[in-house]
Amino acid sequence: MKVLIETYGCQMNTADSELIQGILRTDGFETAHTLEEADILILNTCAVREKAEARIMGRLTNFVPLKKQNPNLLIGVVGCMAKHLGHDIVKKIPYVDFVVGPDNYRRLPAILRSIGKNAEIQTAFDRTELYAGCTPHRPRGVTAWVTIQRGCNYVCAYCIVPYVRGVERNIPAENILAEVRELAQQGCSVVTLLGQTVNSYVDKEVDFPELLRRIAAIDGIEQIRFTSPHPLGFSDELIEVIASEPKVAKFVHLPLQSASDAQLRAMRRNYTYEDYCTIVQKLRTACPQIAISTDIIVGFCGETEDDYQCTKQALLDHRFAFAFLFAYSQRSLSIAARTLPDDVPNDIKQKRLAEIIAIQQTISKEVYAQCVGKRLPVIVEGFSRRHPEQAVGNTPDFKTTLFTGGDAQPGDWVEIEIERATSQTLKGKLIRILKKGNAPQVENPIDVGISLGPTENPPN
Ligand code: SAH
Ligand code: SF4
Ligand code: F3S
Numbered sequence: 001m002k003v004l005i006e007t008y009g010c011q012m013n014t015a016d017s018e019l020i021q022g023i024l025r026t027d028g029f030e031t032a033h034t035l036e037e038a039d040i041l042i043l044n045t046c047a048v049r050e051k052a053e054a055r056i057m058g059r060l061t062n063f064v065p066l067k068k069q070n071p072n073l074l075i076g077v078v079g080c081m082a083k084h085l086g087h088d089i090v091k092k093i094p095y096v097d098f099v100v101g102p103d104n105y106r107r108l109p110a111i112l113r114s115i116g117k118n119a120e121i122q123t124a125f126d127r128t129e130l131y132a133g134c135t136p137h138r139p140r141g142v143t144a145w146v147t148i149q150r151g152c153n154y155v156c157a158y159c160i161v162p163y164v165r166g167v168e169r170n171i172p173a174e175n176i177l178a179e180v181r182e183l184a185q186q187g188c189s190v191v192t193l194l195g196q197t198v199n200s201y202v203d204k205e206v207d208f209p210e211l212l213r214r215i216a217a218i219d220g221i222e223q224i225r226f227t228s229p230h231p232l233g234f235s236d237e238l239i240e241v242i243a244s245e246p247k248v249a250k251f252v253h254l255p256l257q258s259a260s261d262a263q264l265r266a267m268r269r270n271y272t273y274e275d276y277c278t279i280v281q282k283l284r285t286a287c288p289q290i291a292i293s294t295d296i297i298v299g300f301c302g303e304t305e306d307d308y309q310c311t312k313q314a315l316l317d318h319r320f321a322f323a324f325l326f327a328y329s330q331r332s333l334s335i336a337a338r339t340l341p342d343d344v345p346n347d348i349k350q351k352r353l354a355e356i357i358a359i360q361q362t363i364s365k366e367v368y369a370q371c372v373g374k375r376l377p378v379i380v381e382g383f384s385r386r387h388p389e390q391a392v393g394n395t396p397d398f399k400t401t402l403f404t405g406g407d408a409q410p411g412d413w414v415e416i417e418i419e420r421a422t423s424q425t426l427k428g429k430l431i432r433i434l435k436k437g438n439a440p441q442v443e444n445p446i447d448v449g450i451s452l453g454p455t456e457n458p459p460n
Contacts, residue, residue: 001039001112002032008056009046011194011227012165013079015145017044018136020078020105025137027109035066040074040112045081047160049329053081060093067095074115076100078108080164083123084333090119098122102150102165103129125166127151132175142381142410142437144188148176148211149195154230156257157268157340158300160331161196168197173206177214184220187438189411190379190394191215192225199229199238209241216247222413222437223379225249225398228295231256231271234279243287250287251321251398254279255295259314260307263300268335273310280318291321291367291397298356299349300328301340308352315359321367321399322424323360327353364423371399371418371426377434378403380412382446391430392446399426406430411437 003024007017020042021031032038043059046052060077067073076098077089083101090096097115100108101123111120130150138144152161153168180191193211195201201208208229215224224247229238231254242248258264259273283290296311315323327349330342378393378401390402393414401416402425408414413435418428 002030002037003040003042004032004035004038005042005044006059007044008052009044009048009080011145011192012147012150012196013044013046015136015147015194016079016102016105018138018145019131019134019147020044020108021137022135023105023108024112026135029109029112031137039072040076041066042076042078045077045079047080047084047164047331049326050331051329053085056081057092060089060096064095074098074112078102078105080161083164084160086123087121090121101125103127105131106134127167127169130169130171130175132172138188140186142188142379143190143192144183146176146179146183146191146193147171147195148193149198149201152196153200154197154232154270155268155335157266157335158297158328158331160334163333165196168200170195170201170203173203173211173214176211177218180215180218180221184218187220187411189220189222189437190225190381191221191223192227194227196228197230197233198226199233199235209235209237212238212241212245212248216245220438221247222411223247223249223394223396225251227253228255229253231269231276231279236282239279239282239286242283242290249398250289250396251291251293252283253293253295256311256314256318257295257297258300258303258307259310260303263303263307263311266302266336266340267297267300273314289397291399292318293322293324294318294320295324295326296356297326297328298352299344299346301336301343303328303344312352312356312359315356315363319363319367320360321397322364323356325353325356325360361423365421368399368421368423368426371395372421373418375415375417375431376401376426376428378414378416380408380410380414380437382410384446395426400424401426401428403428403430406433408433409437413437 005017007013045056074097078100082099089099098111098120103126104122149170151166151168199208261272330337376395380391380393384390384392391408393401403416412433414433415431416428417431418426420427
């Protein structure tokens with residue numbers, strides 16, 4: 001039986017889709033590459049904003065003709081929306097055959113083999129589930145997602161994630177190191193460590209800075225990225241490792257959410273705007289070439305015009321390389337949904353959002369334009385899907401760079417002269433190969449675009 005997975009939401013879900021493929025393939029299932037050849041269709045879903053769920057519900061209704069054509073086709077919903085809505089999904093869309101939460105993927109092979117007339121719903125939390133012994137099925141290539149942490153122990157008032165992903169659980173450091181060593185042996189040289197608050201990672205004596213140091217010591221690993229850290233507990237030691245360890249990306253995605261202390265308090269973020277600025281300043285002092293990006297929510301409960309102006313000013317002051325910008329969307333289960341009125345009118349939320357999107361777009365353009373004329377190191381990750389003659393890679397500060405010329409291969413470090421820039425990418429020509437890599441032929445071309453942050457809302 002062939003399985004196709006469509007993935008929504010953040011990188012945790014992308015990594016989980018690879019995990020699910022791994023679990024199913026170990027059990028004899030195969031991978032489908034098109035809807036038509038699939039016997040089993042799985043939507044790995046996101047619940048973070050109402051729009052994300054609405055989009056998935058819409059997608060599910062598209063499958064009516066497919067199901068009519070092939071009555072044996074199994075359709076399932078897994079991931080965060082599966083945990084959030086459970087039975088309600090089947091009530092709304094009766095031809096959904098299974099609904100499986102983020103802690104229940106090991107059961108998928110058994111569930112798929114035993115589905116009868118009634119939909120199978122399995123969404124219970126299992127705080128012991130770390131998927132030890134399950135090998136994700138990854139596309140062969142230079143980059144890999146590596147989950148180091150599941151769940152979240154923070155309770156930001158707006159956020160549904162802790163209620164759909166459960167409490168924080170850290171993967172044992174030795175398992176992570178073994179996984180990265182194996183990836184390096186297969187020719188993967190760029191890893192992105194994933195967790196909801198990666199800097200709270202701890203396993204016995206190994207905290208997050210130590211984990212970075214140990215991964216950096218692995219031969220074959222050239223670049224380590226991570227997402228997302230939380231401003232709380234962003235220690236001087238972490239700043240020191242980012243600044244001093246050449247293999248650690250000179251890039252930090254550091255969600256601010258709001259620059260108003262009243263809003264930060266209402267959001268239960270546990271830091272002040274000043275705390276945030278101190279981290280940014282320390283990062284920029286210790287590591288002048290660092291690029292910083294962020295997440296912002298406008299229109300959260302009680303946000304006044306003054307609160308909003310603080311956030312707008314913060315974007316102007318920090319000049320983030322890019323930012324994921326959102327209008328607040330009330331989520332059931334969250335603290336805000338239970339205790340705070342969603343009192344900013346939608347037209348004001350949308351007006352504020354549109355304004356900061358325009359501001360950030362200009363800033364990103366300027367930040368990227370500053371690279372024009374420079375020669376920058378780039379690690380090659382593959383070839384553009386739309387323009388296969390162009391190679392794609394990233395600078396150490398995570399600026400996606402397209403270039404032509406030469407015979408650079410994935411895994412190589414190259415020097416690129418930057419000729420043009422948009423608000424999301426750099427374009428240039430190859431000057432020379434700095435260091436040959438030993439990557440295998442990549443399996444998948446790359447969709448050019450920034451791939452850190454919730455993919456549902458592309459950066460501006
Ligand atoms: N764990 C990550 C965030 C995961 S969710 C962190 O704390 O950094 C990704 C982003 O979605 C958040 O940073 C926030 O900006 C946004 N978000 C989360 N819940 C939201 C909601 N209810 N409405 C609008 N945006 C939300
Ligand atoms: Fe956890 Fe807060 Fe991030 Fe939500 S926004 S996942 S609660 S740290
Ligand atoms: Fe889940 Fe990530 Fe969305 S943790 S709710 S898929 S942003």
